[in-house]
Amino acid sequence: MKGGEMANxxxxxxxxxxxxxxxxxxxxVPDTDLVHLLLxxxxxxxxxxxxxxxxxxxxxxxxxxxxxxxxLLVYAYANGQRSSRKIERLCxxxxxxxxxxxxxxxxxxxxxRFRKRHRGDLETLxxxxxxxxxxxxxxxxxxxxxxxxxxxxNASLAAxxxxxxxxxxxxxxxxxxxxxxxxxxxxxxxxxxxxxxVGLRKPSDRLSRLRSxxxxxxxxxxHQRVEQQEKINARIAEEKANGKAKRGRxxxxxxxxxxxxxxxxxxxxxxxIMKSRKGYLQGYNAQAVVTADQIILATDxxxxxxDVRQLAPMIARTLTMMEAVTGDEAVLGVGLFDAGYWSDExxxxxxxxxxxxxxxxxxxxxxxxxxxxxxxxxxIPRDMSARDQMERKLLTQRGRKLYRLRGQTVEPxxxxxxxxxxxxxxxxxxxxxxxxxxxxxxxxxxxxKLHSESVRRGRKGGKWLLN
Numbered sequence: 001m002k003g004g005e006m007a008n009x010x011x012x013x014x015x016x017x018x019x020x021x022x023x024x025x026x027x028x029v030p031d032t033d034l035v036h037l038l039l040x041x042x043x044x045x046x047x048x049x050x051x052x053x054x055x056x057x058x059x060x061x062x063x064x065x066x067x068x069x070x071x072l073l074v075y076a077y078a079n080g081q082r083s084s085r086k087i088e089r090l091c092x093x094x095x096x097x098x099x100x101x102x103x104x105x106x107x108x109x110x111x112x113r114f115r116k117r118h119r120g121d122l123e124t125l126x127x128x129x130x131x132x133x134x135x136x137x138x139x140x141x142x143x144x145x146x147x148x149x150x151x152x153x154n155a156s157l158a159a160x161x162x163x164x165x166x167x168x169x170x171x172x173x174x175x176x177x178x179x180x181x182x183x184x185x186x187x188x189x190x191x192x193x194x195x196x197x198v199g200l201r202k203p204s205d206r207l208s209r210l211r212s213x214x215x216x217x218x219x220x221x222x223h224q225r226v227e228q229q230e231k232i233n234a235r236i237a238e239e240k241a242n243g244k245a246k247r248g249r250x251x252x253x254x255x256x257x258x259x260x261x262x263x264x265x266x267x268x269x270x271x272x273i274m275k276s277r278k279g280y281l282q283g284y285n286a287q288a289v290v291t292a293d294q295i296i297l298a299t300d301x302x303x304x305x306x307d308v309r310q311l312a313p314m315i316a317r318t319l320t321m322m323e324a325v326t327g328d329e330a331v332l333g334v335g336l337f338d339a340g341y342w343s344d345e346x347x348x349x350x351x352x353x354x355x356x357x358x359x360x361x362x363x364x365x366x367x368x369x370x371x372x373x374x375x376x377x378x379x380i381p382r383d384m385s386a387r388d389q390m391e392r393k394l395l396t397q398r399g400r401k402l403y404r405l406r407g408q409t410v411e412p413x414x415x416x417x418x419x420x421x422x423x424x425x426x427x428x429x430x431x432x433x434x435x436x437x438x439x440x441x442x443x444x445x446x447x448x449k450l451h452s453e454s455v456r457r458g459r460k461g462g463k464w465l466l467n
């Protein structure tokens with residue numbers, strides 16, 4: 001183009017042009033968009049668990065269709081949108097969201113209430129998505145990996161208080177309430193006064209949460225005392241049976257093991273202080289069992305920071321889930337676990353349905369041992385401990401090859417979910433609520449894997465899934 005000359009053939013949008021035919025919202029998004037497969041998938045699901053919450057007939061406006069709301073939540077979480085207000089705005093402005101709701105745009109409060117009301121039913125949603133993945137041939141067993149990741153709670157570390165501070169604050173609030181009552185009695189007599197502080201009206205107010213936190217700390221202290229006393233009694237019984245005192249340091253008294261500095265969080269009493277790679281956070285320990293193809297088979301959320309007590313329950317949950325999906329007994333194959341799951345008790349729970357490969361040391365130490373130590377040869381010595389046997393199994397050529405798969409299965413899944421879905425923090429509060437939200441995250445992850453496989457097959461000239 002010569003200097004001074006400018007293009008005069010731009011393609012200008014005619015925003016005042018009316019459409020000659022009714023608009024099909026599906027034409028506004030590409031054929032490869034997740035929304036098309038999602039709507040087909042939800043149409044095939046059994047969502048009767050969601051529908052039972054609503055009456056067949058009643059006064060007032062009818063509720064939004066559960067299938068529409070489920071589609072909306074899965075699509076929002078798959079795209080990293082968790083705020084109900086943002087989801088409401090996207091239902092007006094985004095073509096993909098608009099394809100789901102059309103003109104029936106739910107209010108943000110409706111979205112939030114639906115998510116909270118159906119927190120228990122979201123496991124059903126996860127199972128239904130897993131069934132579709134299985135029907136598409138994406139659920140291939142043989143190697144599964146279990147891991148946990150720390151997820152931030154919707155609470156601040158600064159909201160933690162000790163039992164003494166909670167007791168003092170509860171007492172202060174009760175004395176304040178009594179003072180207000182006395183002042184109102186003097187002002188209104190037997191009449192009604194309507195200016196009781198808002199924070200003291202509902203059972204879900206701060207006072208209720210403070211009491212809940214204080215009671216939880218007292219229960220935990222009692223549990224610590226009982227456990228320690230059982231250890232002391234067992235030691236005494238063993239000494240009597242042997243006729244001599246045991247060597248070593250004597251156990252602390254039951255009262256001495258109670259930690260006075262133990263804290264509870266006022267914003268979310270079920271959450272705990274946990275250590276992550278980036279420091280300490282207020283949150284939960286989210287668990288997932290994943291296949292070699294990065295399909296999530298089972299989920300759970302716990303407030304126990306350590307993974308060691310999660311192995312047996314998660315394997316049992318996975319077997320139950322696969323039986324519900326396939327309608328038959330399942331054999332998982334080989335299970336891969338990092339050192340957080342190691343214990344002699346866990347190693348003893350190995351079954352015919354799942355062979356265990358559990359690291360006995362931290363990952364970097366495990367990798368170093370695999371690099372430096374040659375593969376063991378010969379028969380396994382009979383006098384080896386359970387730990388030594390597991391270390392030997394990991395150092396075999398088969399063990400090395402299998403355990404290496406762990407870095408390609410569950411760890412990338414957590415990375416994808418936290419990076420693209422915002423699964424690094426929960427929006428809801430409470431252990432049951434966060435369990436439901438984690439199921440929603442995992443269902444969104446699996447539906448994205450199903451969509452990716454559908455697009456891949458379609459581009460290769462095959463039949464698109466669910467179409």
